[in-house]
Amino acid sequence: MLRHIPELPPEDIFPVDPWKIEQLGFEEHYIAQEESIFTVANGYLGLRGSFEEGRPVEHDETFVNGFYETWPIVYGETAYGFAKTGQTIVNVSNAKIIKIYVDDEPFVLGQVELRSFRRALNMKDGTLDREVVWETASGKRVRVESRRLVSFRHRHLAAIDCRITLLDDSAPVVVSSEIFTELGGVAGEGSGEDDPRKAKKFQGQVLEPRLHEARGRRVALAYRTRRSGLGLACGIDHLVEVDGPVHESIVLGGPLRESIRAEETAGRFDFRGEARAGQTIRVVKLLSYHTGEGADDRELMTRVHWSLDRGLEQGFEGLLRDQVECMDDFWRRSDIRVQGNHPRAQQCVRFNLFHLLQASGRADQHGIPAKGLTGQAYEGHYFWDGEIYIQPFLTYTAPRIARRQLENRHRMLDKARDRAREVNQRGALYPWRTINGEEASAYYAAGTAQYHINADIAYALRRYVQATGDTRFLHDHGAEILAETARLWLDLGFYQDRGDGRFHIHGVTGPDEYTAVVNDNLYTNLMARENLRYAAEVFSTIRLERPVHFERLAARLGLEPEEVERWRDAAEAMYVPYDERLGIHPQDGDFLRKKVWDLPNTPRSHFPLMLSYHPLVLYRHQVIKQADVVLAMFLLGDDFTAEQKKRNFDYYEKLTTGDSSLSACIQAIIAYEVGDDHSALKYMRAATLMDLADVGGNVRDGIHVASAGGTWMSIVFGIAGFRDHGGRFRFRPRLPDGWDRLSFRLTIRGSVLEVDLLPDTATYRLIEGDPLTVEHELEPLTLAPGAPVRRPITSTVVAAASLAKNEPDPARSEESEL
Structure with a gap:
């Protein structure tokens, strides 16, 4: 079952663009959600999409994958074998801040008179871009442009290109570029006590200052976590340009005046002067972060200096060229191209693919946190x-x-x-959940038991x-x-x-966390x-x-x-387990003996159920947080008959709450397979819009990276009908009504396969590599470079549905829809 999926913002605020998530107009009410959506990251370093000027802000966080603090897990009553030590990713030094003052008036969104506002997550180039025009109290118009990237080529580098232009009058300008460290390691309010998905709020100091340096236009700081003993060094450096002839008249008040300073928890580079009308002041800010378990503080600082030196040598243009090359390679391998009468579909699909890259691209020796590097929820754990x-x-x-x-x-x-x-x-x-390889789940029933x-x-x-x-x-x-x-x-x-x-396994919890510690x-x-x-x-x-x-x-x-x-x-x-009477596979040995939860009459305000009901209440009922049997049918599809899949899907679909973002994509895939095309498109839409439409109401805490992966799966395994059981690569495609074309690439055994689907035809093309054998509707096809193979698609989807447009379900009223 599906709860109501919110509408996307209207096109005059959120335009349709196949390569951008663009925001036209400043909306203070949605700042927290936008900070997650507009995050830029590379899998190692993540900068939430907060504004450079530092306010307004909800969670101005910066994360380094694998950099965490530990804390003792306190139980009211403990027992043998319980996890003893928690782990939480640390909010590290914030180096994004660039404060701007014109006529001594600070540029702060929500406090200045805006003439225009445009911000875009540029998914093609891998940047966050913004252009704002504001008017000072004295009537002077100022254009502020910024472009932010976290480098995929240079794992430890990020950069911000900021340009300030006085459009119609001269004025004194001050730019203050800062780096600031919250020693407590957590940004924002709340400890997550009422919501287990949120991060723990540390008690006391997390980061201990070790070194701080300032020279030229560079600041570097070093810290160490108090309990886990991990080292962090970070730094900023700057390139400053003012257009026009290179002499003192560049600034009316004389030469540009600069200052630099560093303290234990902060550093700042300031410059000031009086700019003429039409002049552009450009500041390129370079950011670098290095962490290490064994490295000492001085070594980490040295690494930061090396990275900043490299950034100065390349300049923003060089870093951007590298970024575009990396993004071109990613899209060449990973893009899903959608054509049809639903223009937002392409945009929404690429958003999910882009965040998959940002969560994994340079994770390297670390895992992929559940929220990527977009938020502190789930403590930065790998699941x-x-x-x-x-x-x-x-x-x-x-x-x-x-x-x-x-x-x-x-x-x-x-x-x-x-x-x-x-x-x-x-x-x-x-x-079950970890950063360093040790168990960090304090609730064994829905954690260790899995x-x-x-x-x-x-x-x-x-x-x-x-x-x-x-x-x-x-x-x-x-x-x-x-x-x-x-x-x-x-x-x-x-x-x-x-x-x-038979061989039995007792006392475990499956994927469904509303049914815990069961047998078989x-x-x-x-x-x-x-x-x-x-x-x-x-x-x-x-x-x-x-x-x-x-x-x-x-x-x-x-x-x-x-x-x-x-x-x-x-x-x-x-x-x-199998029940002959119902012809279905019970989720566990006792599941069918439990009372069925009355989902249609459960108030919408009570979802997710885990925030409104004691776990024991949930455990006594047939009610499902996320796909369990249905997930097994996807992963091990050859172990079920077509009839069993249909009966299982129908039975468990009515019991599944959608409280987990991991469920909709799997339900979409199996719905396609069993011929429930209307449900399939609805579930796929829910997965695809999980973050852009804030389906779960918690995107403020970070992007749902697994659901982004599920979006890819729902298209490749769902619409294209791809299966890889037993090492056979099989396709059974069915293009949805309203989709004119779908194409994507897969890398199999070192060869690159392109799959191109039209409503009635599938084309398989080997782009590069050795000959490859795949199956189309059980027919083996041997593919060779330069010899595409076309086959008719024998079945089509007739349900009219869209990834990006609300479609009411005629089978359910608004009051009963979940």
Whole structure:
């Protein structure tokens, strides 16, 4: 079921543009939401979309991926094995600030007389652009232009190009460029006590000042977190230009006057002079951040100086050229092109793709936080979202980044082994939420009990290897992950002696967090079976094809061949719940015995339910936060018949609240598959507009990166009908009514495949690489460069729906719609 999806802003405020999210007019009421939407980031460094002048502001945050503080988790009543230490990403020094004064009047939106306002997230070039004209109290008009980027080429650099032009009169101008550090590490109000999704508000100081320097036009600061001991150095430097002849008359009051200073928590570069009408004062501000667990303060400061030196050498023009080259490469590999009578569709789809890049592009040795680097919600933690919702996009468009994410999970393996011992299990148990590899979830019922994180990682590993053919990574790193995750399942589960002799897994929580600590969760059992099977398959292959490597690996893991056979036996004996009377798969062993929640008569103000009802109330009912059985049908589609998929979808669709942003995209994919085209387009629209229309009412806290990945999936796996089960690459496309064309590219086994869909024809074109075999509606097609293959599409979608226009559901009244 779907709650009401808000309308997008009207076109006179939010114009339709295939490459921009543009805002025409200043709206103070939506500042927090716009700060998230207009974030620029590169996966390592993220600058929220707050204004350079520093106000008005809701959360003026800057984040560095993997830079966190720890804190003791306090329980009213504790128990053995509970997570002991929380982790929260730190709001680091704010270096965006550029304050402007004309006639001693500060430029502050909401306080000055605006003549025009335009701001745009330029998704083609990877910049945030703004142009404002304001009028001073004395009637002088001033144009302020800025362009902001966080470099994809230079991971530690960001830059702001700011230009101030007096349009019709001379005036004294002061520009103050600042860097400021909030030692508490959190911006804004609230601790998240009433909403577990929000970040913790630290008590006391987080960052300890270590070094501060000022010379020329440069300020550099260094800090260290008090508990986690992580080092941070950051700095700013400047290039200043005034147009016109290069002599003292450039500024009427004589030479430009400059000053620089640095303190423990702040630094500032000021310059001032009297500018003539028509003159443009240009300030290019360079920002650099470096972090490190082992590096000392002076080394980190040195790295900042190197980065700033590089930025000065290139100038803003050079950094922008690099940025455009990186963006061109991204769009060449990853763009989804939509043509039809819904003009906003292209714009909205690209917004989601752009934020996927911003969350992952230079994450490198770090994971991908649930909010990317757009907000502090969820503490900056890495969840299973990365493997199930983001890795498919990376695997098929940026396999190098996908590999880095899996390498990051391999680096966490020792801590996952430690966690398994803490919960009295063998093998490894990956943390439900983490930054450093340790479990940081304080609520075990909906956290630690979600053991399926192990199988999710194994599934992402298998998909990556099948799509890339990267068996070297599989053998050298992936096999170790598979062995330790399979060991956990074998130890956690058991054979039922007095019953069916099947292998059961009890006391776990599946993806649906409204149903916790259950027996035989269908999703968990099926994914664990896949994990066990794949582990057995890989080790059997390594033993046969690389016996020396197998011996070394077995010795390191303490692995006996009989253990591999036990994995295979458990997989084949796995219990799969099924209800013959209803013809559906129960979500778990007891789910169908519970009372059905009355969703149609639940007040809209009570959603999300977790903020209005005690967990025990939710656990006693058939009510679902997010797709669970339906997700299993997507990931392991070959394990279900078409009839089972239809019955399962229909049953669980009525029970799913939409309280999770992870649900709509999966429901869209399966709705397409079972022929419920109207629901499919509605769910896809909900996923696509999750942030632009603020579907969940919480975009102020950051972008829903997993839903952005789900948007890609709902198009590629939904509309194009792409499936990759068992290493076969199959398409069953159906273009929605009103879509004239859809095209995208996938990277498979090093080859680049372009899929081009018209209402009645699919064209498969190999852009580069070796010949590739795919299937169109079960027909094998062998593709070679320069020889596109066209095939008719035998079924079409007849439901009229749009990604960007509200369509009332005739089956539900406004009062009952959720």
